[in-house]
Amino acid sequence: VPAVASAADASPQAIAAQMVPADQLASFSQIVSHESGWSVTATNPSSGSYGLGQALPASKMASAGADWKTNPSTQIKWALDYMNSRYGSPNAAWAFWQTHHWY
Structure with missing residues (x-):
């Protein structure tokens, strides 16, 4: 029987x-x-946007947790909150992204 991965081992997608x-x-x-x-440490070389949701400035993810630089759960919480507050939902954010290629 395969072991269940701990939260620390879970992929960002699973989280x-x-x-x-x-x-x-x-x-x-x-x-x-x-x-x-899905790279937690993805950094845009020109803008400096960072993380799973490409926050700009990256430090605004600190609002979701002090471990924002490396914790996928914190980055996902921030990105979900951002999509909900700015667009109303991830579905609405994706509709915007498809038109503009950014969100």
Whole structure:
């Protein structure tokens, strides 16, 4: 029987599946895949945007937790809060992204 991965070992995608509402997960995943390729340390060389959701400035993710630089759960919480507050939902954020190629 395979061992269940601890939260520390879970992939960012698995963590997102636990945190993002099921009817919003596909859109959330599309944005994160395009923005960072699911890399917690993804950094845009020209703008400096950082993390799964490519926060700019990166330090604004500190509002979701002090471990924002390395913790996928903190970055997912921030990105989900951002999508909900700015667009109303990840689905609406993804609709915007498809038109503008940023969010």
